[in-house]
Amino acid sequence: MSRTLAGAAAIAGIGATAFTKESGRTELALAAEAVLDALGDAGVAPQEVDGMTAFAQDASSEIAVAREIGAGELRFFSRVPYGGGAACGTVAQAAMAVATGQADVVVAYRAFNERSGRRFGRAVRQDGGEPTSQSLELGWHVPVGLATPASWAAVAARRYMQVYGAVGEDFGRVAVQARRAAATNPRAWFHGRPITLEDHQASRWVAEPLRLLDCCQESDGGVALVVVSAERARALRRPPAVVRAAAQGAADGQMTMTSFYRGDGAGLPETGLVGGRLWAMSGLGPSDVQTAVLYDHFTPFVLMQLEELGFCGRGEAPAFVAEGRTALDGPLPVNPHGGQLGEAYIHGMNGIAEAVRQVRGTAANQVAGVEHVLVTAGAGVPTSGLVLGAYS
Known part of the structure; x- marks a missing residue:
């Protein structure tokens, strides 16, 4: 795969709705709206779309989205499971389809009413439905109170504290920077609303040692994201972000x-x-990226990533962040859009869009001299990642 995928495809268009509560x-x-916005950004007609990738959890089917946007025949479609771990996987699937000739224009999308509709932060229900392997696994944890994503992350956070001596303020600095x-x-829900470390420490407990913030x-x-061949992307409306x-x-x-x-x-x-x-596929290393978009569903997982x-050794991330190395003016700005803590939680897809903006040089908080951006998807689940770069 590394011989055919690296550099073969690019993200040529990005689109989004407003981020609200x-x-x-x-959801359809x-x-x-997001798909049409991305196609308009790329300068590609809806009729040219012949492939779609999405999350297994997305309620809007590929054929329904295709009808809504006026697409023609679909030659490729796939879905990636494991919640937020799918984000970069949708682009990986799209890039492979383009690189192997399965499709020419592939749209990756994620859309949900995750606040006003089904809230992912709520307790998991064991409703006696048809058993699955995941429901059997959760059967070991839900009955003893580990019933929410925050409670699961809290176990890992507590262990990280025990092993490396981290404290709550170390997690708080991640939130403050985001x-x-x-x-x-201006796109962020928390635009104009920064917080202090004192604000973080005063926020209520959700599942110790995790606070609300x-x-x-x-x-x-x-x-939504539009993926085409790198060659075609070069001739389109916007500077492409090549999938390295x-x-x-x-x-x-x-x-x-x-786990x-x-x-x-x-x-x-x-x-x-x-x-x-x-790193192996791109031929790059941590020192070769100018900014990173790390999946920040919970602050401790940013340190672990x-x-x-x-980017640093085991147990060194708290000091790495405290020294300002991941701040906007640091050597490795992390989540310059505010991440899912500050901009919105769209299962990591808004982070990929931010990476594209950074490569284009059009981000609200533009990092200087961006050549390569690392993007990660959901942590703690089967996951995915990308390295995006400018066309050369």
């Missing part, structure tokens, strides 16, 4: 957010697996 619209309408970036991003938002909205590398991965002993029975529990081996493949991806 109550859209008042159907949100998906169609909200500081969101405050100067350690948790990402619940948002309504949609994001794309990877998916699940680690040994993987469960969905509850409590493997290793020391203070890391994210699936992120390390994906990161290693991204920095370590797994090789």
Whole structure:
């Protein structure tokens, strides 16, 4: 795959709805708006779309979205499971389809009413439905109170604290930096609303050691991306973000957010697996990226990802952040759009759109001299990642 995928495809268009807490619209309408916005951004007609990739959890089917936007025949479609872990995987699938000739114009999308509709932060229901392997796994945890994503992440966070001596303020600095970036991003829900470390420490407990401001938002909205060949993208309306590398991965002993029975529990081996493949495929390393978009559903996982991806050593991420190395004016700005903590939680797809803007040089908080951007998808689940770069 590394011989054919790297550099073969590019993201040529990005689109999004407004990010709200109550859209008042159907999820299909949100998906169609985001897709049409992305196609307009790329300068590609809806009739040219012949492929679609989406999340397994998305309620809007490919054929329904195709009808809504006026697309023609679809030659390729796929869905990626594991929630937010699918984000970069949708682009990987689209890039592979383009690189192998399965399709010419592939749209990746995610749209939901995740605040006003089904809230992902709520407790998992064990409703006695048809059993699945995941419901059997959750059967070990839900009855003893581990019933929400925050509670699952809290276990990993507590273990990280025990192993490396991290404290709550170390998590809080991640949130403060994200909200500081969101405050100067007009697209962000928390535009104009930064926080202090004192604000973080005063926020209520959700699942100790996680506070409210350690948790990402619940948002309504949609994001879409248009993927075409790198050659075609060069001739389109916007500067392309070339897919230098794309990877998916699940680690040994993987469960969905509850991999409590493997290793020391203070890391994210699936992120390390994906990161290693991204570096190998792209021929790059941590020192070659100018900014990173890391999936920030919970603040401790940002620290773990920095370590797994090789930006710092094990247990060194708290100091790495405290020294300002991930701030907007630091050597490795992380989530310059504000992330899912500050901009919106669209299952990581808005982070990919931000990476494209950084490559184009059009971001609200533009990082100087961007040549390559690393993007990660959901942590704690089977996951995915991308390295995007400018056309050369």
